[in-house]
Amino acid sequence: MIKLLTDSVASIPAQDARDAGIDVISLYVNDGGVEYADATMDLDAFYADLPSKVDNIPTSSQPSQHEFEEYFERAAAAGDEVLGVFISSKLSGTFDGALRAARAVHARNIGFKASFVNTYSTGWDQAFCVWAAHDAIKAGKSLDECAKAAADAVQRTRFLFSPTNLTFLQKGGRIGAAKALLGNIIQIVPVLTVRDGLPVDVA
Numbered sequence: 523m524i525k526l527l528t529d530s531v532a533s534i535p536a537q538d539a540r541d542a543g544i545d546v547i548s549l550y551v552n553d554g555g556v557e558y559a560d561a562t563m564d565l566d567a568f569y570a571d572l573p574s575k576v577d578n579i580p581t582s583s584q585p586s587q588h589e590f591e592e593y594f595e596r597a598a599a600a601g602d603e604v605l606g607v608f609i610s611s612k613l614s615g616t617f618d619g620a621l622r623a624a625r626a627v628h629a630r631n632i633g634f635k636a637s638f639v640n641t642y643s644t645g646w647d648q649a650f651c652v653w654a655a656h657d658a659i660k661a662g663k664s665l666d667e668c669a670k671a672a673a674d675a676v677q678r679t680r681f682l683f684s685p686t687n688l689t690f691l692q693k694g695g696r697i698g699a700a701k702a703l704l705g706n707i708i709q710i711v712p713v714l715t716v717r718d719g720l721p722v723d724v725a
Contacts, residue, residue, distance in 0.1 A: 523602045530561035531609040532649040553580040584616040590623030598631035603665045606638040607652045637669040643716045651675040
């Protein structure tokens with residue numbers, strides 16, 4: 523059996539993931555010194571309160587290697603293979619963490635097989651790749667074929683987004699203070715996408 527694993531950044535609704543048999547490992551958000559699991563936190567409340575956090579921006583962290591190893595050990599014990607479809611490795615260490623954990627578990631369970639897909643994206647753009655893998659698994663394809671289906675979906679998807687203002691881009695070092703100030707004053711914001719794993723302006 524192929525177990526399909528993704529991370530919480532894919533933003534697949536919890537009930538949809540459960541119904542489809544998609545396992546989700548959570549990233550974490552540190553907000554004011556308190557750590558929350560992204561997969562279970564109240565995101566509506568978090569984003570509603572976000573403007574007040576401009577001088578103390580919450581940070582994120584990847585799942586621990588221990589969490590990944592526990593998941594892979596359970597799969598190995600059950601004789602399952604694992605297909606992981608994760609957020610861009612240029613935006614998070616999640617993909618690399620999964621690779622390290624899988625190597626450690628494989629060293630203890632020689633027959634364990636896993637394949638990982640770097641979506642070079644995030645959010646629902648990433649989720650399209652997860653669903654492509656899901657459909658391939660349901661069609662009875664092999665682990666390699668399912669991984670290819672997810673990787674092929676990377677090339678067929680693209681999403682656009684636009685921030686409400688430039689303050690957080692400036693605070694995060696994406697743009698300079700002068701550009702942020704001018705953009706906020708005249709209310710001009712860029713249209714962004716993710717290209718080669720990183721957010722960029724739409725040319």
